[in-house]
Amino acid sequence: MLKAKKHFGQHFLTSETTAKTIVDGLGDISTQDVLEVGPGMGIITQFMLTAAKRFRAVEIDPEAATYLDEHFKNIELIKADFLKVDLRDYYSEQFSLIGNFPYNISSQIVFKIIENTDLVERWVGMFQLEMGIRLVAQPKDKKDYGILSVLTPFYYKVEKVMTLGPEAFNPPPRVNSIVVKATRVNHQWKCDPKLLKRVVKTSFGMRRKTLSNGLATIIPKEILNTHQYATLRPENLTHLQFEELTAFIEQHASD
The missing domain is CATH 1.10.8.100 (rRNA adenine dimethylase, C-terminal domain)
Incomplete structure:
Protein backbone atom coordinates (compact mmCIF):
# COMPACT_ATOMS: atom_id res chain seq x y z
CA MET A 1 0.00 0.00 0.00
CA LEU A 2 1.35 3.39 -1.02
CA LYS A 3 1.24 6.39 1.26
CA ALA A 4 -0.21 9.42 -0.51
CA LYS A 5 2.17 12.35 -0.85
CA LYS A 6 0.72 15.80 -0.34
CA HIS A 7 3.25 17.54 -2.61
CA PHE A 8 2.06 15.37 -5.51
CA GLY A 9 -1.59 16.13 -4.72
CA GLN A 10 -2.31 12.41 -4.35
CA HIS A 11 -5.74 11.14 -3.30
CA PHE A 12 -6.09 7.52 -4.37
CA LEU A 13 -9.45 6.37 -5.70
CA THR A 14 -10.63 3.32 -3.74
CA SER A 15 -13.73 2.07 -5.59
CA GLU A 16 -13.22 -0.29 -8.52
CA THR A 17 -16.83 0.33 -9.59
CA THR A 18 -16.12 4.05 -9.84
CA ALA A 19 -12.87 3.38 -11.68
CA LYS A 20 -14.74 1.26 -14.24
CA THR A 21 -17.30 4.05 -14.73
CA ILE A 22 -14.46 6.48 -15.41
CA VAL A 23 -12.93 4.12 -17.97
CA ASP A 24 -16.31 3.61 -19.63
CA GLY A 25 -16.47 7.39 -20.11
CA LEU A 26 -13.91 7.04 -22.91
CA GLY A 27 -16.21 4.75 -24.86
CA ASP A 28 -14.78 2.04 -27.11
CA ILE A 29 -10.99 2.34 -26.99
CA SER A 30 -10.17 -1.09 -28.41
CA THR A 31 -8.66 0.53 -31.51
CA GLN A 32 -7.09 3.51 -29.77
CA ASP A 33 -3.96 4.34 -27.81
CA VAL A 34 -4.60 5.70 -24.31
CA LEU A 35 -2.41 7.61 -21.87
CA GLU A 36 -3.18 7.71 -18.15
CA VAL A 37 -1.97 10.65 -16.06
CA GLY A 38 -1.04 9.85 -12.46
CA PRO A 39 -2.04 6.18 -12.17
CA GLY A 40 -1.08 5.95 -8.49
CA MET A 41 -1.79 2.39 -7.38
CA GLY A 42 -3.41 1.43 -10.68
CA ILE A 43 -7.10 1.25 -9.87
CA ILE A 44 -7.93 2.73 -13.29
CA THR A 45 -4.86 1.17 -14.91
CA GLN A 46 -6.08 -2.39 -14.36
CA PHE A 47 -9.04 -1.80 -16.66
CA MET A 48 -7.11 0.19 -19.25
CA LEU A 49 -4.51 -2.53 -19.84
CA THR A 50 -7.12 -4.83 -21.36
CA ALA A 51 -9.44 -2.21 -22.90
CA ALA A 52 -7.04 -0.07 -24.94
CA LYS A 53 -5.22 -0.95 -28.15
CA ARG A 54 -2.02 0.36 -26.56
CA PHE A 55 -1.74 1.78 -23.06
CA ARG A 56 0.86 3.99 -21.45
CA ALA A 57 0.87 5.77 -18.10
CA VAL A 58 2.91 8.74 -16.89
CA GLU A 59 3.82 8.82 -13.18
CA ILE A 60 5.98 11.39 -11.40
CA ASP A 61 6.16 9.60 -8.02
CA PRO A 62 9.10 7.13 -7.95
CA GLU A 63 7.46 4.97 -5.28
CA ALA A 64 4.22 4.76 -7.24
CA ALA A 65 6.20 3.91 -10.37
CA THR A 66 7.93 1.05 -8.55
CA TYR A 67 4.57 -0.20 -7.24
CA LEU A 68 3.10 -0.15 -10.76
CA ASP A 69 6.09 -1.96 -12.25
CA GLU A 70 5.74 -4.68 -9.62
CA HIS A 71 1.98 -5.15 -9.95
CA PHE A 72 1.48 -4.69 -13.71
CA LYS A 73 4.19 -6.59 -15.56
CA ASN A 74 3.31 -5.35 -19.05
CA ILE A 75 2.77 -1.68 -18.26
CA GLU A 76 4.50 0.96 -20.40
CA LEU A 77 5.42 3.56 -17.81
CA ILE A 78 6.73 7.04 -18.49
CA LYS A 79 8.46 8.04 -15.27
CA ALA A 80 8.19 11.80 -15.51
CA ASP A 81 6.19 14.93 -14.77
CA PHE A 82 3.27 14.98 -17.23
CA LEU A 83 3.49 18.76 -17.53
CA LYS A 84 7.07 18.43 -18.79
CA VAL A 85 6.51 15.49 -21.13
CA ASP A 86 6.57 16.28 -24.85
CA LEU A 87 3.63 14.16 -26.00
CA ARG A 88 4.96 14.20 -29.55
CA ASP A 89 7.91 12.13 -28.39
CA TYR A 90 5.45 9.29 -27.79
CA TYR A 91 2.54 9.94 -30.14
CA SER A 92 2.35 10.82 -33.82
CA GLU A 93 -1.30 9.85 -34.13
CA GLN A 94 -4.42 10.61 -32.13
CA PHE A 95 -4.92 9.11 -28.69
CA SER A 96 -7.22 9.37 -25.68
CA LEU A 97 -6.25 10.51 -22.20
CA ILE A 98 -7.57 9.58 -18.77
CA GLY A 99 -6.70 10.27 -15.17
CA ASN A 100 -7.53 11.02 -11.58
CA PHE A 101 -5.79 14.36 -12.00
CA PRO A 102 -3.82 15.84 -9.07
CA TYR A 103 -6.03 18.73 -8.00
CA ASN A 104 -3.10 21.09 -7.48
CA ILE A 105 -2.18 21.00 -11.19
CA SER A 106 -5.50 20.11 -12.84
CA SER A 107 -5.91 23.44 -14.65
CA GLN A 108 -2.37 23.13 -16.03
CA ILE A 109 -3.24 19.64 -17.27
CA VAL A 110 -6.24 21.01 -19.18
CA PHE A 111 -4.12 23.77 -20.72
CA LYS A 112 -1.60 21.13 -21.85
CA ILE A 113 -4.38 19.03 -23.38
CA ILE A 114 -5.65 22.08 -25.27
CA GLU A 115 -2.14 22.78 -26.54
CA ASN A 116 -2.09 19.21 -27.93
CA THR A 117 -5.68 19.07 -29.12
CA ASP A 118 -4.62 17.79 -32.55
CA LEU A 119 -3.38 14.63 -30.79
CA VAL A 120 -5.84 14.26 -27.89
CA GLU A 121 -9.16 13.23 -29.39
CA ARG A 122 -10.98 12.39 -26.14
CA TRP A 123 -10.24 12.63 -22.46
CA VAL A 124 -11.83 11.78 -19.13
CA GLY A 125 -10.61 13.38 -15.93
CA MET A 126 -11.29 13.59 -12.21
CA PHE A 127 -11.28 17.13 -10.83
CA GLN A 128 -12.07 19.03 -7.69
CA LEU A 129 -15.77 19.89 -8.07
CA GLU A 130 -15.16 23.63 -8.31
CA MET A 131 -12.65 23.10 -11.12
CA GLY A 132 -15.03 20.87 -13.05
CA ILE A 133 -17.75 23.48 -12.73
CA ARG A 134 -15.40 26.09 -14.23
CA LEU A 135 -14.92 23.94 -17.32
CA VAL A 136 -18.62 24.13 -18.17
CA ALA A 137 -19.47 27.54 -16.64
CA GLN A 138 -21.36 30.18 -18.62
CA PRO A 139 -21.39 33.99 -18.22
CA LYS A 140 -24.35 33.73 -15.85
CA ASP A 141 -22.12 31.74 -13.47
CA LYS A 142 -20.17 34.87 -12.54
CA LYS A 143 -17.70 33.60 -9.94
CA ASP A 144 -17.02 30.28 -11.72
CA TYR A 145 -16.64 31.72 -15.22
CA GLY A 146 -13.03 32.22 -16.25
CA ILE A 147 -10.24 31.50 -18.71
CA LEU A 148 -10.86 27.76 -19.09
CA SER A 149 -14.63 28.33 -19.30
CA VAL A 150 -14.00 30.40 -22.42
CA LEU A 151 -11.16 28.46 -24.05
CA THR A 152 -12.24 24.84 -23.52
CA PRO A 153 -15.43 24.83 -25.68
CA PHE A 154 -13.41 25.91 -28.72
CA TYR A 155 -11.61 22.58 -28.49
CA TYR A 156 -13.80 20.11 -26.59
CA LYS A 157 -17.39 19.41 -25.66
CA VAL A 158 -17.27 18.73 -21.91
CA GLU A 159 -19.92 16.66 -20.11
CA LYS A 160 -20.39 15.57 -16.52
CA VAL A 161 -20.02 11.85 -15.83
CA MET A 162 -20.46 11.70 -12.04
CA THR A 163 -19.74 13.47 -8.76
CA LEU A 164 -17.97 11.91 -5.78
CA GLY A 165 -17.66 12.70 -2.10
CA PRO A 166 -14.41 12.65 -0.10
CA GLU A 167 -15.12 9.11 1.11
CA ALA A 168 -14.30 7.74 -2.36
CA PHE A 169 -10.60 8.46 -1.81
CA ASN A 170 -7.71 7.61 0.46
CA PRO A 171 -6.83 9.96 2.02
CA PRO A 172 -10.17 11.77 1.65
CA PRO A 173 -9.76 15.29 0.22
CA ARG A 174 -11.50 18.22 1.88
CA VAL A 175 -13.57 18.84 -1.23
CA ASN A 176 -16.06 17.04 -3.43
CA SER A 177 -14.95 15.75 -6.82
CA ILE A 178 -16.34 15.46 -10.32
CA VAL A 179 -15.55 13.29 -13.33
CA VAL A 180 -16.00 14.89 -16.75
CA LYS A 181 -15.55 13.57 -20.26
CA ALA A 182 -14.50 15.66 -23.22
CA THR A 183 -14.78 15.06 -26.95
CA ARG A 184 -12.90 17.15 -29.47
CA VAL A 185 -14.93 19.54 -31.62
CA ASN A 186 -14.05 20.80 -35.09
CA HIS A 187 -14.32 24.53 -34.57
CA GLN A 188 -14.12 26.76 -37.65
CA TRP A 189 -11.95 29.60 -36.43
CA LYS A 190 -12.84 33.21 -37.21
CA CYS A 191 -9.71 34.59 -35.55
CA ASP A 192 -6.14 33.64 -34.65
Missing part, protein backbone atom coordinates in the same frame (compact mmCIF):
# COMPACT_ATOMS: atom_id res chain seq x y z
CA PRO A 193 -6.39 31.06 -31.79
CA LYS A 194 -3.15 32.30 -30.23
CA LEU A 195 -4.42 35.87 -30.12
CA LEU A 196 -7.70 34.63 -28.65
CA LYS A 197 -5.83 32.95 -25.79
CA ARG A 198 -3.90 36.15 -25.15
CA VAL A 199 -7.09 38.24 -25.19
CA VAL A 200 -8.91 35.88 -22.83
CA LYS A 201 -6.02 35.54 -20.37
CA THR A 202 -5.38 39.29 -20.35
CA SER A 203 -9.08 40.06 -19.87
CA PHE A 204 -9.54 37.75 -16.91
CA GLY A 205 -6.25 38.89 -15.43
CA MET A 206 -8.09 42.16 -14.83
CA ARG A 207 -11.60 40.81 -14.64
CA ARG A 208 -13.02 43.75 -12.65
CA LYS A 209 -12.07 46.18 -15.42
CA THR A 210 -14.01 46.82 -18.58
CA LEU A 211 -12.57 45.19 -21.66
CA SER A 212 -11.40 48.51 -23.11
CA ASN A 213 -9.31 49.13 -19.99
CA GLY A 214 -8.19 45.54 -19.45
CA LEU A 215 -7.02 45.06 -23.03
CA ALA A 216 -5.20 48.38 -23.37
CA THR A 217 -1.86 46.56 -23.69
CA ILE A 218 -3.16 44.75 -26.78
CA ILE A 219 -5.22 47.40 -28.55
CA PRO A 220 -5.57 51.16 -27.93
CA LYS A 221 -8.64 52.06 -25.89
CA GLU A 222 -9.88 54.57 -28.44
CA ILE A 223 -10.06 51.81 -31.06
CA LEU A 224 -11.64 49.16 -28.84
CA ASN A 225 -14.17 51.72 -27.59
CA THR A 226 -15.77 51.58 -31.04
CA HIS A 227 -16.73 47.93 -30.41
CA GLN A 228 -20.04 47.04 -28.76
CA TYR A 229 -18.35 44.92 -26.07
CA ALA A 230 -15.85 47.57 -24.96
CA THR A 231 -17.74 48.62 -21.83
CA LEU A 232 -18.44 45.06 -20.69
CA ARG A 233 -16.39 42.95 -18.30
CA PRO A 234 -14.90 39.63 -19.43
CA GLU A 235 -17.40 37.64 -17.36
CA ASN A 236 -20.21 39.02 -19.56
CA LEU A 237 -18.99 37.51 -22.86
CA THR A 238 -19.64 34.02 -24.17
CA HIS A 239 -16.77 32.14 -25.77
CA LEU A 240 -18.08 32.97 -29.24
CA GLN A 241 -18.34 36.65 -28.35
CA PHE A 242 -14.70 36.52 -27.28
CA GLU A 243 -13.91 35.12 -30.71
CA GLU A 244 -15.84 37.97 -32.32
CA LEU A 245 -13.97 40.50 -30.18
CA THR A 246 -10.61 38.91 -31.03
CA ALA A 247 -11.39 39.06 -34.75
CA PHE A 248 -12.06 42.79 -34.35
CA ILE A 249 -8.77 43.26 -32.48
CA GLU A 250 -6.92 41.25 -35.11
CA GLN A 251 -8.31 43.53 -37.80
CA HIS A 252 -7.77 46.85 -36.02
CA ALA A 253 -4.82 46.44 -33.63
CA SER A 254 -2.31 47.72 -36.18
CA ASP A 255 -4.45 50.66 -37.31
Whole structure:
Protein backbone atom coordinates (compact mmCIF):
# COMPACT_ATOMS: atom_id res chain seq x y z
CA MET A 1 0.00 0.00 0.00
CA LEU A 2 1.35 3.39 -1.02
CA LYS A 3 1.24 6.39 1.26
CA ALA A 4 -0.21 9.42 -0.51
CA LYS A 5 2.17 12.35 -0.85
CA LYS A 6 0.72 15.80 -0.34
CA HIS A 7 3.25 17.54 -2.61
CA PHE A 8 2.06 15.37 -5.51
CA GLY A 9 -1.59 16.13 -4.72
CA GLN A 10 -2.31 12.41 -4.35
CA HIS A 11 -5.74 11.14 -3.30
CA PHE A 12 -6.09 7.52 -4.37
CA LEU A 13 -9.45 6.37 -5.70
CA THR A 14 -10.63 3.32 -3.74
CA SER A 15 -13.73 2.07 -5.59
CA GLU A 16 -13.22 -0.29 -8.52
CA THR A 17 -16.83 0.33 -9.59
CA THR A 18 -16.12 4.05 -9.84
CA ALA A 19 -12.87 3.38 -11.68
CA LYS A 20 -14.74 1.26 -14.24
CA THR A 21 -17.30 4.05 -14.73
CA ILE A 22 -14.46 6.48 -15.41
CA VAL A 23 -12.93 4.12 -17.97
CA ASP A 24 -16.31 3.61 -19.63
CA GLY A 25 -16.47 7.39 -20.11
CA LEU A 26 -13.91 7.04 -22.91
CA GLY A 27 -16.21 4.75 -24.86
CA ASP A 28 -14.78 2.04 -27.11
CA ILE A 29 -10.99 2.34 -26.99
CA SER A 30 -10.17 -1.09 -28.41
CA THR A 31 -8.66 0.53 -31.51
CA GLN A 32 -7.09 3.51 -29.77
CA ASP A 33 -3.96 4.34 -27.81
CA VAL A 34 -4.60 5.70 -24.31
CA LEU A 35 -2.41 7.61 -21.87
CA GLU A 36 -3.18 7.71 -18.15
CA VAL A 37 -1.97 10.65 -16.06
CA GLY A 38 -1.04 9.85 -12.46
CA PRO A 39 -2.04 6.18 -12.17
CA GLY A 40 -1.08 5.95 -8.49
CA MET A 41 -1.79 2.39 -7.38
CA GLY A 42 -3.41 1.43 -10.68
CA ILE A 43 -7.10 1.25 -9.87
CA ILE A 44 -7.93 2.73 -13.29
CA THR A 45 -4.86 1.17 -14.91
CA GLN A 46 -6.08 -2.39 -14.36
CA PHE A 47 -9.04 -1.80 -16.66
CA MET A 48 -7.11 0.19 -19.25
CA LEU A 49 -4.51 -2.53 -19.84
CA THR A 50 -7.12 -4.83 -21.36
CA ALA A 51 -9.44 -2.21 -22.90
CA ALA A 52 -7.04 -0.07 -24.94
CA LYS A 53 -5.22 -0.95 -28.15
CA ARG A 54 -2.02 0.36 -26.56
CA PHE A 55 -1.74 1.78 -23.06
CA ARG A 56 0.86 3.99 -21.45
CA ALA A 57 0.87 5.77 -18.10
CA VAL A 58 2.91 8.74 -16.89
CA GLU A 59 3.82 8.82 -13.18
CA ILE A 60 5.98 11.39 -11.40
CA ASP A 61 6.16 9.60 -8.02
CA PRO A 62 9.10 7.13 -7.95
CA GLU A 63 7.46 4.97 -5.28
CA ALA A 64 4.22 4.76 -7.24
CA ALA A 65 6.20 3.91 -10.37
CA THR A 66 7.93 1.05 -8.55
CA TYR A 67 4.57 -0.20 -7.24
CA LEU A 68 3.10 -0.15 -10.76
CA ASP A 69 6.09 -1.96 -12.25
CA GLU A 70 5.74 -4.68 -9.62
CA HIS A 71 1.98 -5.15 -9.95
CA PHE A 72 1.48 -4.69 -13.71
CA LYS A 73 4.19 -6.59 -15.56
CA ASN A 74 3.31 -5.35 -19.05
CA ILE A 75 2.77 -1.68 -18.26
CA GLU A 76 4.50 0.96 -20.40
CA LEU A 77 5.42 3.56 -17.81
CA ILE A 78 6.73 7.04 -18.49
CA LYS A 79 8.46 8.04 -15.27
CA ALA A 80 8.19 11.80 -15.51
CA ASP A 81 6.19 14.93 -14.77
CA PHE A 82 3.27 14.98 -17.23
CA LEU A 83 3.49 18.76 -17.53
CA LYS A 84 7.07 18.43 -18.79
CA VAL A 85 6.51 15.49 -21.13
CA ASP A 86 6.57 16.28 -24.85
CA LEU A 87 3.63 14.16 -26.00
CA ARG A 88 4.96 14.20 -29.55
CA ASP A 89 7.91 12.13 -28.39
CA TYR A 90 5.45 9.29 -27.79
CA TYR A 91 2.54 9.94 -30.14
CA SER A 92 2.35 10.82 -33.82
CA GLU A 93 -1.30 9.85 -34.13
CA GLN A 94 -4.42 10.61 -32.13
CA PHE A 95 -4.92 9.11 -28.69
CA SER A 96 -7.22 9.37 -25.68
CA LEU A 97 -6.25 10.51 -22.20
CA ILE A 98 -7.57 9.58 -18.77
CA GLY A 99 -6.70 10.27 -15.17
CA ASN A 100 -7.53 11.02 -11.58
CA PHE A 101 -5.79 14.36 -12.00
CA PRO A 102 -3.82 15.84 -9.07
CA TYR A 103 -6.03 18.73 -8.00
CA ASN A 104 -3.10 21.09 -7.48
CA ILE A 105 -2.18 21.00 -11.19
CA SER A 106 -5.50 20.11 -12.84
CA SER A 107 -5.91 23.44 -14.65
CA GLN A 108 -2.37 23.13 -16.03
CA ILE A 109 -3.24 19.64 -17.27
CA VAL A 110 -6.24 21.01 -19.18
CA PHE A 111 -4.12 23.77 -20.72
CA LYS A 112 -1.60 21.13 -21.85
CA ILE A 113 -4.38 19.03 -23.38
CA ILE A 114 -5.65 22.08 -25.27
CA GLU A 115 -2.14 22.78 -26.54
CA ASN A 116 -2.09 19.21 -27.93
CA THR A 117 -5.68 19.07 -29.12
CA ASP A 118 -4.62 17.79 -32.55
CA LEU A 119 -3.38 14.63 -30.79
CA VAL A 120 -5.84 14.26 -27.89
CA GLU A 121 -9.16 13.23 -29.39
CA ARG A 122 -10.98 12.39 -26.14
CA TRP A 123 -10.24 12.63 -22.46
CA VAL A 124 -11.83 11.78 -19.13
CA GLY A 125 -10.61 13.38 -15.93
CA MET A 126 -11.29 13.59 -12.21
CA PHE A 127 -11.28 17.13 -10.83
CA GLN A 128 -12.07 19.03 -7.69
CA LEU A 129 -15.77 19.89 -8.07
CA GLU A 130 -15.16 23.63 -8.31
CA MET A 131 -12.65 23.10 -11.12
CA GLY A 132 -15.03 20.87 -13.05
CA ILE A 133 -17.75 23.48 -12.73
CA ARG A 134 -15.40 26.09 -14.23
CA LEU A 135 -14.92 23.94 -17.32
CA VAL A 136 -18.62 24.13 -18.17
CA ALA A 137 -19.47 27.54 -16.64
CA GLN A 138 -21.36 30.18 -18.62
CA PRO A 139 -21.39 33.99 -18.22
CA LYS A 140 -24.35 33.73 -15.85
CA ASP A 141 -22.12 31.74 -13.47
CA LYS A 142 -20.17 34.87 -12.54
CA LYS A 143 -17.70 33.60 -9.94
CA ASP A 144 -17.02 30.28 -11.72
CA TYR A 145 -16.64 31.72 -15.22
CA GLY A 146 -13.03 32.22 -16.25
CA ILE A 147 -10.24 31.50 -18.71
CA LEU A 148 -10.86 27.76 -19.09
CA SER A 149 -14.63 28.33 -19.30
CA VAL A 150 -14.00 30.40 -22.42
CA LEU A 151 -11.16 28.46 -24.05
CA THR A 152 -12.24 24.84 -23.52
CA PRO A 153 -15.43 24.83 -25.68
CA PHE A 154 -13.41 25.91 -28.72
CA TYR A 155 -11.61 22.58 -28.49
CA TYR A 156 -13.80 20.11 -26.59
CA LYS A 157 -17.39 19.41 -25.66
CA VAL A 158 -17.27 18.73 -21.91
CA GLU A 159 -19.92 16.66 -20.11
CA LYS A 160 -20.39 15.57 -16.52
CA VAL A 161 -20.02 11.85 -15.83
CA MET A 162 -20.46 11.70 -12.04
CA THR A 163 -19.74 13.47 -8.76
CA LEU A 164 -17.97 11.91 -5.78
CA GLY A 165 -17.66 12.70 -2.10
CA PRO A 166 -14.41 12.65 -0.10
CA GLU A 167 -15.12 9.11 1.11
CA ALA A 168 -14.30 7.74 -2.36
CA PHE A 169 -10.60 8.46 -1.81
CA ASN A 170 -7.71 7.61 0.46
CA PRO A 171 -6.83 9.96 2.02
CA PRO A 172 -10.17 11.77 1.65
CA PRO A 173 -9.76 15.29 0.22
CA ARG A 174 -11.50 18.22 1.88
CA VAL A 175 -13.57 18.84 -1.23
CA ASN A 176 -16.06 17.04 -3.43
CA SER A 177 -14.95 15.75 -6.82
CA ILE A 178 -16.34 15.46 -10.32
CA VAL A 179 -15.55 13.29 -13.33
CA VAL A 180 -16.00 14.89 -16.75
CA LYS A 181 -15.55 13.57 -20.26
CA ALA A 182 -14.50 15.66 -23.22
CA THR A 183 -14.78 15.06 -26.95
CA ARG A 184 -12.90 17.15 -29.47
CA VAL A 185 -14.93 19.54 -31.62
CA ASN A 186 -14.05 20.80 -35.09
CA HIS A 187 -14.32 24.53 -34.57
CA GLN A 188 -14.12 26.76 -37.65
CA TRP A 189 -11.95 29.60 -36.43
CA LYS A 190 -12.84 33.21 -37.21
CA CYS A 191 -9.71 34.59 -35.55
CA ASP A 192 -6.14 33.64 -34.65
CA PRO A 193 -6.39 31.06 -31.79
CA LYS A 194 -3.15 32.30 -30.23
CA LEU A 195 -4.42 35.87 -30.12
CA LEU A 196 -7.70 34.63 -28.65
CA LYS A 197 -5.83 32.95 -25.79
CA ARG A 198 -3.90 36.15 -25.15
CA VAL A 199 -7.09 38.24 -25.19
CA VAL A 200 -8.91 35.88 -22.83
CA LYS A 201 -6.02 35.54 -20.37
CA THR A 202 -5.38 39.29 -20.35
CA SER A 203 -9.08 40.06 -19.87
CA PHE A 204 -9.54 37.75 -16.91
CA GLY A 205 -6.25 38.89 -15.43
CA MET A 206 -8.09 42.16 -14.83
CA ARG A 207 -11.60 40.81 -14.64
CA ARG A 208 -13.02 43.75 -12.65
CA LYS A 209 -12.07 46.18 -15.42
CA THR A 210 -14.01 46.82 -18.58
CA LEU A 211 -12.57 45.19 -21.66
CA SER A 212 -11.40 48.51 -23.11
CA ASN A 213 -9.31 49.13 -19.99
CA GLY A 214 -8.19 45.54 -19.45
CA LEU A 215 -7.02 45.06 -23.03
CA ALA A 216 -5.20 48.38 -23.37
CA THR A 217 -1.86 46.56 -23.69
CA ILE A 218 -3.16 44.75 -26.78
CA ILE A 219 -5.22 47.40 -28.55
CA PRO A 220 -5.57 51.16 -27.93
CA LYS A 221 -8.64 52.06 -25.89
CA GLU A 222 -9.88 54.57 -28.44
CA ILE A 223 -10.06 51.81 -31.06
CA LEU A 224 -11.64 49.16 -28.84
CA ASN A 225 -14.17 51.72 -27.59
CA THR A 226 -15.77 51.58 -31.04
CA HIS A 227 -16.73 47.93 -30.41
CA GLN A 228 -20.04 47.04 -28.76
CA TYR A 229 -18.35 44.92 -26.07
CA ALA A 230 -15.85 47.57 -24.96
CA THR A 231 -17.74 48.62 -21.83
CA LEU A 232 -18.44 45.06 -20.69
CA ARG A 233 -16.39 42.95 -18.30
CA PRO A 234 -14.90 39.63 -19.43
CA GLU A 235 -17.40 37.64 -17.36
CA ASN A 236 -20.21 39.02 -19.56
CA LEU A 237 -18.99 37.51 -22.86
CA THR A 238 -19.64 34.02 -24.17
CA HIS A 239 -16.77 32.14 -25.77
CA LEU A 240 -18.08 32.97 -29.24
CA GLN A 241 -18.34 36.65 -28.35
CA PHE A 242 -14.70 36.52 -27.28
CA GLU A 243 -13.91 35.12 -30.71
CA GLU A 244 -15.84 37.97 -32.32
CA LEU A 245 -13.97 40.50 -30.18
CA THR A 246 -10.61 38.91 -31.03
CA ALA A 247 -11.39 39.06 -34.75
CA PHE A 248 -12.06 42.79 -34.35
CA ILE A 249 -8.77 43.26 -32.48
CA GLU A 250 -6.92 41.25 -35.11
CA GLN A 251 -8.31 43.53 -37.80
CA HIS A 252 -7.77 46.85 -36.02
CA ALA A 253 -4.82 46.44 -33.63
CA SER A 254 -2.31 47.72 -36.18
CA ASP A 255 -4.45 50.66 -37.31
